[in-house]
Amino acid sequence: MKEIVTxxxxxxxxxxxxxxxxxxxELLGLAEDPQSDLVFKNQCLDMDVLYRTGETQKGILTYTPRLVSVGFQGSLGSLSSRGTLYNEIPPVPSDVVSTWTGNISTHxxxxxxxxxxxxxxxxxxxxKLGMMNGTKSGKDDSQSKIRNKAIxxxxxxxxxxxxxYSKVQYHPQSLYELNGLWMDVQEFDNYxxxxxxxxxxxxxEEITERLRFFIEECNHIQGFQFIVDDSGGFSGVAAEFLENIADEYSNIPVLLYNVRDPVSYMKPRSRKQAxxxxxxxxxSFSRLSSFCKLIVPVGLPSPSRSKASKFLCIEDEKPYHSSAVYASALHSISLPFRMEPLTPAAESCYVSGAVDVNGIIKMLAGQSRQNMVTTLDVAMPAPSLTGKQADQYLLGNMQPLTPExxxxxxxLQAxxxxxxxxxxxxxxRQASISEVKDSVQTAYEHAMTRPKFSYLSVASCPLPIPLPYPSIFGNLVGQHGELLGSPISGNPSRGSLEIHSIPMAARxxxxxxxxxxxxxxxxxxxxFGLERGALGTEILRSWGFGKDELEDTGETLSNMVRTLDPHPQVSSDSD
Known part of the structure; x- marks a missing residue:
């Protein structure tokens, strides 16, 4: 088992x-549920890659994400920053000496x-506690359905x-709030x-110490899965954090997803803001890319109007919606990192194509071109392997979640x-591993263009749709994610009450x-920053950037462009 820290x-x-x-x-629950489908019981996924076992002071065993989350102070809603499993109240030092004699105001x-x-x-x-003590639940199925609809x-x-909408228990070391940065009173909008x-x-130091807590209990860590909202000041926080990681854990690869909310693309209020x-x-992009092995930009200006939402009903103004689509794709892409090794006994069914984080990075960033920026495409739901043109239909439904x-x-070098x-x-029925492989191979044989190298990972287990997942599926999506020939009458958007799981393809x-x-x-x-008389010189100076650092930043971007196009013609979408 090779651990991942997220x-x-x-x-x-x-x-x-x-x-x-x-x-x-949801996958953990379905694997233990005697009523669930066999495909969820035989996932062949090692969840210990992402999770850690622990024990509370009362001796209760815990299983929590190996995660460090950083956000604004006050951004946890009703959840305590110490989670809910470990309810110890941190001790208040008794020897604190107060030297302040002025007025004190409490907010x-x-x-x-x-x-x-x-x-x-x-x-x-x-x-659950009641059932352990012999007490039966008083709710029937009809009451549960009414309650779930209201939820x-x-x-x-x-x-x-x-x-x-989080149904997960977190370790006290996982949730970190930036002191003094209240999300409703400060514009935190630049690097x-x-x-x-x-x-x-x-x-x-505090954030780095929390990360160290999770790393030190790993036996064979395979890498970091780093997700950053790079549309504002958190990209600066992430870049400084990544620089610390690069200094202290230089041999651990970082796979970085920089994600964006559609709201962040709103038209600037002024020329200066633009x-x-x-x-x-x-x-942001140059600095973040400097401290990771592979970077994946994710986040469309308007998912609702993109080709990726062909079978979806997304409301762009709701981060709850768009984040669900991006999380679905990240789940799919990360499956190979926790697939159990293929054994002869399991060869005919559940998973194929296991690879660790370093393997993916070498594959995508270590080829002759040596470019470490990739795009993310998705088919959601993925079409079934039926019909005369099923092979082309699979590739044709793959649409980018990367902007621009x-x-x-x-x-030819892709x-x-x-x-x-x-x-x-x-x-x-669930398609077999061999059927999926044959279909993809046939698709590329008939495609107009094909990549220089393609690595395929396949799993039988679909994406489960938990109760708090948003109602973003259109009326052409069936209960198990099958694409229907005619729309279902009624509400045009469907969610977890109607859709139990969906097939996925991500690339x-x-x-x-x-x-x-x-x-x-x-x-x-x-x-705006490097040319003589550039309008953004004062802005960059206020961010702490000198001439040499700016030139290094420009060189990083130039190298990326030059790698893909030896004779670049630089464009700009500045307005």
Missing amino acids: IQVGSFANFVGSHFWNFQD SSEPQKKNLFLQSLDEEEQE VESLENGVQFWTD GLGRDAFSEGLCG ISRNLHDAI TAEEVED VESMTIHGTLGPGG LRSSTTVLPFLQNRLGNLRR
Whole structure:
């Protein structure tokens, strides 16, 4: 077993992470449920890769994510920063000497009330305790259905925090709030603010110490799964954190997803804000990429209007919605990292294509081109392997979740890693591993272009849809994610009450499709930061950037562009 430590930095990163951990929790529950489908009982996934075992002071065994989450103070909603499993109250030093003689003002707020979903989790815990003591539950199926419908409606209309829909128990070392940064009173919108926040007080040391806690109990750590909301100041926090990681754990690879909420693409209020945002994007991406082995930009300006939402009903203004799509893709891409080694006895069924984080990085960033920026594509749900054109249909449904990518680009040097799981075959049954492999091979044989190298991982287990998952599926999606020939009447958007699981296909691609993304950032940095008389000089100086550091930042972006295009023509989308 090779462990992974997950790091989530920033508001939207934690929204994505909350869905991601809900999937893992659902898989754990389905594996133990005697009523669940056989495909969930034979997942062939080693959950110890992502989770750690522990024990409370009362001797209760725990199983919690190996996670460090960083967010604003006050961003945990009704959840304590110490989680709910370990309820010890930290001791207050008795020898504290107060030397302040001036006036003292206290600012406090009412604790957040738990929503219906979180209340239902508490009730379930009480019911479990009651059953252990011989007490039977008083609820019947009809009552549960009514309650679940009310829960789904309340989440659709009332999610404020990522903890509002989290069904996972967290370790006290996992949840870190940046002291003094209240999410409702401070604009935390640029790289410079994040850089300063990390260095102020003991913030950097405290976050790094929490990470060290999880690393030191690992036996054979395979890498870091790092998710950062890079649209504002948290990219600065993440970059400083990553620099510490690079210094202390230089041999542990970092797979970095920089994610963005559609709301972050709102039109700037002024010319100055537009310049600041363009510079932030360039600086942020260059700095983050400097401290990881592979970086994957994720987050479309309008998922609802993208090709990726062909079978989805997404509301762009709800981070609860878009983060669910991105988390689904991240779950799929990460499956090979925890697939159990294939044995002769299991060869005919459950998983194939296990690979660790370092293997994926070498595959995508270690080829002759040596580019470490990849795009993320997804088919959600993945189509079934039926019909005359099923092979082409699978590849044709793969759509980018990475912004500013080029379409229909022929790249003979492209390298990719694809994960397909839960695919349906003829008659709605689960397709076998060999059927999926044959279908993908046939698809590429008939494709107009094909990558130089493609690695395929396949699993029989589909993506489970837990109760707090948003109602984002269209009326052409069936109960098990099958794509229907005619729409289901009624509500156009469907969720966990109607959809139990879906097949997924996700792909990381190292290719020239990411060139526009890189060229735009390089062009904006040159125009607003590096050229003589650039309008953003004062902004960059206020962020703490000198001339030499800016030139290094520009060189990093130039090298990325040059790797994919030896004769670049830099463009800019500055306005």
